[in-house]
Amino acid sequence: FKMTAQKYTFKPETLEVNQGDKVTLEVMAVDTKHGIGIKEYNVDQVLPKGKTITIEFIADKKGEFEVKCTKFCGWRHFSMSNTLIVR
Secondary structure, eight states, rough: EEEEEEETEEEESEEEETTTOOOEEEEEEESSOOOEEGGTTTEEEOOTTTTTEEEEEOOOEEEEEEEEOOOOTTTTTOEEEEEEEEE
């Protein structure tokens, strides 16, 4: 998946994969430094502005998981999230 982090949103807003899939995220912070975290998959990565970061993991747990910004990025930081759905 190619993703962007910008002004309190991740795009795309929802990621859907099948259990057992190898997930590759290519994420770029467009406007400032952000972070990306998926607690259940031990993902916690800093996203420097303007640089694409590649994150890989195996989707071995079924469910819906919050993908959130892990670096304070402004007044709406705590609402910056999207959803990973593993079927």
